[in-house]
Amino acid sequence: MNQKDVFLFLIVCFFGSLSISAQNVDNTHDGFLHCGTDQQLHKVFAEHPELKAEFELNQTRAEEQDAIDFRNGYQPINSTEKIGNSSQMTPPTYIIPIVFHVIHDYGTENISDAQILDQVRILNTDYRRLNADTISISSTFLGIATDAKIEFHLANIDPNGNCTNGIDRIFSSETYIGDDDSKLNYWPRNKYLNVWVVKSIGNGAAGYAYLPGTAPSASKDGIIIVSTYIGSIGTGNPQTSRALTHEVGHFLNLTHVWGLSNNPGITCGNDGVTDTPVTKGWVTCPAFNASHICNANIEENIQNYMEYSYCTKMFSTGQRTRMYSALGSNLGQRNQLSTVTNWAATGVNNNPPNTCAPTADFLPSDKVFICVGGSVTFDDISWKGHPTSWSWSFPGGTPSTSNDSIPVIVYNTAGVYAVTLTASNSSGSNTLSRTALVKVSSTTAQYSAAQYFEGLESAAVFTNDWTVVNAQGNGWTRVTTAAATGTASVKLTNTESMLGTVDEMVSPSINIDLISNPVFTFKLAFRQRTATDNDRLRVYVSTNCGLSWSQRYSKLGATLSTGAATTSSNFVPGAAEWRTETVSISNVLNSTNVRIKFTFESEGGNNIYIDNINISGPTGINVPDAGIQHFDVYPNPIQEQSIVTFSLEHSQKVNLQLFDMTGRVIAEIFSGTLSEGAHQFPVQGNNFLLSGMYFVKLTTSEGRSATQKLLVN
Ligand SMILES: [Zn+2]
Ligand SMILES: [Zn+2]
Known part of the structure; x- marks a missing residue:
């Protein structure tokens, strides 16, 4: 951050803090959406200058088209591809098949189907303007807060023509640093909107998307997003649950409201959409009358989904028109997504969807190392279709087979054992074996010697x-x-x-x-x-x-x-x-x-x-006072740390101290009552002590003491 940026950041913070006591408070959270899209675009453009040139040309065209559409009053395009809908709601103009690829390492990032379904619900609520919080949209923008009439339906047929519930799960360490390399098991972008869910993305970003025509290759097109930004339940939360609404906006050619050139709060910018005013962008939610930053008399659209703040709740009519243009363009093959042919190919019209056969998967409780006689609990986490029956095999376990969904198995013989699950429902079955999963040890140690x-x-x-x-x-x-x-x-x-x-x-x-x-x-x-x-x-x-x-x-x-x-x-x-x-x-x-x-x-x-x-044991045994045995300090000279060891003949109060050459106490290592037997305490070493000679001294309540020199090099 340079001086100017710091200053601008302070302005944003100032208005942010004002909002706490002002009217029209939307949100008192200090967090905001960290979107990685512009950063990612600039990275790709640095590597692919031809994409940058094409992108800029396309943005200019979109802006020119926006000017024409604005003059025409942003009339929505009449699609010939509307489908019937029995509900009272007007039918959507576009239906986009969507797939979530959950990249996971069996941790909390392996979010539930319910959390993903909740996200799809939120996405459709926002793009159909069914969100309850439209009631708090600024009166300046209420008239253009639009029903985008775009819906997202989980795919029911995968690229191979097989049954899917639109949720794909992939075990990979690529979940830890989410980037284009994490985009495993890509499904063709002309048929599906690919959303990859990961544990984290570098630089603390919540996610990023490619605007049409900016992906370095087709298989990287789509959205990558952190698992805790999915949905409002499970590991998600309501405040951050609109990150995907924002990223899908990018996928459909919307930029941030201030453009894509920099972070919010730096320079007044324009998104090529006439009905959203020029702005620096917002990370907080001030009172509406405090949002006239770029033009004295023009309120800014702080509640737009393409802002960074967490009070976003609308797309404008102009943004809808721009998204429709993207969906009508072959740029990034977006125009092939919402067609009658593709709805059939991806099964998004199937109602109710087919029941898929499960893909078997399971997790042992953490207890994969146990003593003989111990037990392990196994959790069924099969996916794609819910199993209705389970057939487990536990070689070495008791019982050795089970039909429970969460069996508890006892292991009575030392060894290393595999586990196999066959999960089934009316549509079929699937089997997973994990070898060398359970390690059962004898209670008699393998190594028994004096060293x-x-x-x-x-x-x-x-x-x-x-x-x-x-x-x-x-x-x-x-x-x-x-x-x-x-x-x-x-x-x-x-x-x-x-x-x-x-x-x-x-x-x-x-x-x-x-x-x-x-x-x-x-x-x-x-x-x-x-x-x-x-x-x-x-x-x-x-x-x-x-x-x-x-x-x-x-x-x-x-x-x-x-x-x-x-x-x-x-x-x-x-x-x-x-x-x-x-x-x-x-x-x-x-x-x-x-x-x-x-x-x-x-x-x-x-x-x-x-x-x-x-x-x-220590190499040289010191023979101290009666009542204290084996008093020693090792290693000596000290390294990162040394260990003081000794045995007490019987339980008593002791005091263990570190002295320097002058007799000054440098550290109280331990003071208190110890039991009979062996004890040891660490002494922190050469990062804390100057070079020289020190003494470790143990005194007991019986008046005994033992002293050892300790060298610090
Ligand atoms: Zn963004
Ligand atoms: Zn605008």
Whole structure:
């Protein structure tokens, strides 16, 4: 934002805050619609100058046509393709078949059919001027707030001639950064309006659309929109539920009311539609008499659907005429959408629609790691047609088959098991199998020794004893291209295309109880790609076979990085780029069955490597005062952090402090009552302490004490 923009932004905010106490308040929310359409167009035009030239020519033609249409009083075009409608409402002039492609990773972005149906209802309400809030349209514009007579009907026949309910679901990590690459399973644009629903779009945009003739290719034409902007129910909400009304306006050749050259609030602009006044655009909803910004005596159409504010509720008659022109033009093949032939081809006249056979799909409860004797709940999420019967197969489970829609299955034998669902209704059936889905562990730990050490040198051990959970993209892999010691480590190949993905790696079960004063360390190597990447590594422990996890370590971005510089090329660590990480496991010191989980959340940074996963007692045992045993600090000298370990002969109050050379208390590490047995506490390291010698001192209520030197380099 330059100075001028800041100033203009403040003007908008000023009027925005005025509206709270003024009359005609539409909306006191401070949010507004972030539409990515103009940004996307400028990006495409930079790559395809020929599209820009054609677009500008078409916009000039549309503006000239608008001037003629305006002189003629914006008479609606009489379509010969009206269809009969038994309701009292006048029939629509245009019916556009629509399909929603929900791109999902089994998260909340996999929105329900009901939420999409609610969105279609809102779209048709807005384009037929059936919205209840027309009552609060400014009197200046009430006369031109038009019934656009355009309807959107979910497709009932897909491009292959098969049954559909107009809702398509695709499992893909493309949901995390919604862009043209996320436009999977495109249906021909001359038959359908494609709407892709994703979890998020870069820059916080709610969505974007291509105006006719501006898509870089036919298969990218249509609208992409964030799932929380769909409908007013479920993960949607009423305030933001008109984002698609706005984006469809773009699809039908409407620009923002101030044009498409910049964000709202910057310069007075024109949309090539005569009956919508020149404006800078609005992100707030001031009183109508406070909206005369560009011309002193001309009220601006702040409630237009092509504004950014959340008080929009109308299209103008001029905008309708411009949309009709788009639907009559072969630009972007829009003129083929609303024809008798296409209504038949896409089944939008089917009333009631056919019942489609289901496409089988299901979700386990999070509990895919369980101990022997544990249970897993499976949710049917089949789509396209509602199943009326379910046939499940659960090898290794009890029961091993089920006909419930939400079966609960107990697993009594250790192993890794597949699950199969056949979902059926009167129109047919469909089967989905997911292999290696349920991991059932023995309650007896696989590793029981005085030390646990995994240097990843054995390929068989990593394959057989570790579990890699990789939903999409690259997963944790054993490599011999880098190692802290020996020749092998585990690596996650992390690139910009991994953004948003989560990768897990789970250890075999370990008996920690046999390890005296255990300290958990591992070797890490990681680089950022750019200084703003915030990739995160977390480490968790579980004492119930992975059913639940507690987080013990979390680092991100520059703190996670083990090298000073960022690197855009493929990161392979040198010997000096490995760092020892220490993880406090004070919560599981006496557990006989512990699993460790490494979770990496990618923000598109560079590769990460892990090696030498080690749980062992301190090397040099200090013999302190009676009543306190095994008092030690490790690693020493301190790195990112050290762990203080000790055992108490019996429960008592203790005080654990960090002193500097002068005897000054630097940190109160712990003060309180501890139980008998082993304990450990982290000491934050070299980011917090100046170089030098420090002392960690434990004193007990029995008057005992123990002291250890701690070096900071
Ligand atoms: Zn827009
Ligand atoms: Zn205008």
